Amino acid sequence: MxxxxxxxxxxxxxxxxxxxxxxxxxxxxxxxxxxxxxxxxxxxxxxxxxxxxxxxxxRRTEYGIPHILANNYPSLGYGYGYAFAQDNICVMADRMLTVSGDRSRFLGPTATVDDPLTGPTTNLESDLYYQSVRQSGLVQRLLAQPAPLGPTAQVRQLVDGYVAGYNRYLRDTGVAHLPDATCRGQAWVRPITAQDLWDNLLDVDRIAGSAQFKATIADAVPPAPGTTGMTGTSGTAAPHNAPALSTILASTVQAKNQNLGSNGWALGKDATVGHDGMLLANPHYPWAGYGRFYQVQLTIPGVIDVTGASLYGSPVVEIGHTGGLAWTHTVSTANRFTLYQLALAPGDPTSYLVDGKAVPMTRQNVSVTVRGTDGKLSTVVRTLYSTKYGPVLANNWNASSAFALDDANADNLRSMNEWLAMDTSQNLDQLHRAQNTYQAIPFVNTIATDTAGTASYSDAGVVPNVSDAEAARCIDTPAGRQAYPDTFILDGSTSTCAWGTDPDAITPGIFGPSHYPHLTRSDFVANSNNSAWLTNPAAPITGYGAIYGDIATERSLRTRLGLTMIGQRLAGTDGLGAPGFTLGDLQTVELNDRDLSGEMARGAVVAMCEANPVLTADDGTRVDVGAACSALASWDGRGDAGSHGDVLWRALFSRLDGSSAQPSWWRVPFDPAHPVTTPGGFTADDPNVQHALADVVQRFTATHTPVDAAPGDVQKWDGVPLNGCSGEEGCFDVVESSATAGQNSSIADGAFGSSFIMTVELTPSGPHARTILTYSESSNPSSPHYTDQTVLFSHKQWVTERFSEAEIYADPQLRSTILVG
The missing domain is CATH 3.30.70 (Alpha-Beta Plaits)
Incomplete structure (x- = not known):
């Protein structure tokens, strides 16, 4: 203009x-x-x-936090896209290159794309998968649907505005003059389209399903006539040296349970000193790549006023609060996909039998543009195969059997509708109405509270409608029985094993709201990535199917520590004063870096090694563990940056946790009547524990790592020492990193854990919140907001949130940019 x-x-x-x-x-x-x-x-x-x-x-306040003010949704998206591009243009450009299926065109087919949420693939495998989605026209068909299945008008406007704002920044700045040298002048940094952003949003919804199987979908090729392949999980053959099905399932379960995680607490009026609602949000996500959170406030006066964070490329707030409602998410244990084992038609490995009739697989010829080593472009065309259930996988496809993936989120593009409805909600009733209307949250639980002081938990998301009765009837193969209940592999040869449908479900094949595990309390609800069962020990949730998770089973040490800390605060036995939470108490508890395994087992290990200062390693070497024993004895039992001895303990407990020597290292077995305090009584005198300590000391000696090393010595982010330890050892503030990690390091060398931390109290006078974005707002090393909040996190300091207009304008560092398009 x-x-x-x-x-x-x-x-x-x-x-x-x-x-x-x-x-x-x-x-x-x-x-x-x-x-x-x-x-x-x-x-x-x-x-x-x-x-x-x-x-x-x-408007940008301290630490570069943007507060976007507009009078309509297109303008709101415009401001968000522009502000985000200012801070993270290179990460976003790389992500858009991925979802558009163009990595091979610019970077060659054999290079690795290191996806922080779903694992590495080659560029060609990645491009084949994403081009198959794009060339199928799926997104266009989803966009053609009216809401609630298709995007609402407001969501469409946000997406279009976001794209325009991103492109405006790129146009005004110029690729050759981008402030981040990571992508400055690169040909793959291009304007984006609404299709790119919708592809990204669909892909994030598929994180717990199709996106985990990109390579094995792209590499699926029918066996050559007369070949048998190698034996896989089911006892049948797998062609082309594809990874065994068990390997794929193990990596998928790991991704579901470990690579993403979170702690979430909602405290009700009976748990808080002010008798109002309080919330702790503590998602555990990768610190590098597009799986990061971006902190923002979005405001249209009288329409929407929400603050919090969203994953890169999302135009809405996904974890945050309004004036009357606060919510967070934790990764759910519910399966979001099932596999189907196919019986193939005799003599035709590209047809499968259903109710005795042969059904031809659907074929899609997918083309990918590839840059050769000589710089010349060519086209690779590959045929991908699909069934009524979903795509065929490369693993274990032989002359008689194959496996297909059925992803409940394969066509879910409505999650933005639900999050935007949450962004405008002021109480739990409105939140639950949004959940029931859209039924779209892809892979997480929701923990929330409001000004009335009511706490709510729900696994209100997209879950395949497979009852326990259907599972018992349809999981009838060796592969299925071996994988269950972590993964459901159903019999694809009979139509009676298709997913069921609830009358209140928005689409066929998923559970409706009447089946969601849920709990509403006036004291608290909490989740740390175990199933819904022990959301509150006073009221265990039961009655849901196995596809949602287990019931009355041992909880993780991280879950037990979280419930222990809540119980101690409500009893006033944690040294923080009278019973009940204040906002300051919530901050202190979140970052106290307690290590439950150390509290439970360190004493027994120290007694053992003091009595046996020389132990035998697994290789038979006699190892002096005296110095290590002293380090453990003097360790403060925490994962603070300066907690000397914690690194040794982490290595020891990780070694034991991953051992198959025995099912448990605890003398007192798990008791479902006492799930927070059992199992217990560490068996330090077990020879395997002694061998493990000797092995760890050997490794520390070989790598020249001091046995009394502290977390801050070995885990850093761009040189900033970090507090925190691993969830496996029972730490709440999960942080894991290498000593040389940084925002532009490879994912494998990067950090993982606490990312956007928010504590909020919903008072009658308005919300009061403290936040930390652990890796800071910008991925650009030259930005002043590259590690400024990381330094805060290292010192356990918080940002006082500015939510109201008066609070925003009281910031002496405030800078305002008016943008017109």
């Missing part, structure tokens, strides 16, 4: 200290006296009335 002097003159009074020329932008310091909140709102209204299609005010 060209410059318009008349408009500039008309708007001068309302703009006060913020200068604007239509079609350009200007940034200036803002203050309560220079540009009051009403003046800026008036400015946006006047700009919109004066013909500006897009008008937004991007």
């Amino acid at each position: 060209p410059s318009n002097p008349l408009r500039t003159k008309r708007m001068a009074a309302a703009l006060a200290a913020v200068a604007i020329v239509a079609g350009t932008l200007a940034s200036a310091p803002a203050s309560a006296s220079a540009a009051s909140p009403p003046a800026v709102t008036t400015t946006l209204a006047a700009l919109s009335a004066d013909g500006a299609h897009l008008a937004v005010d991007i």
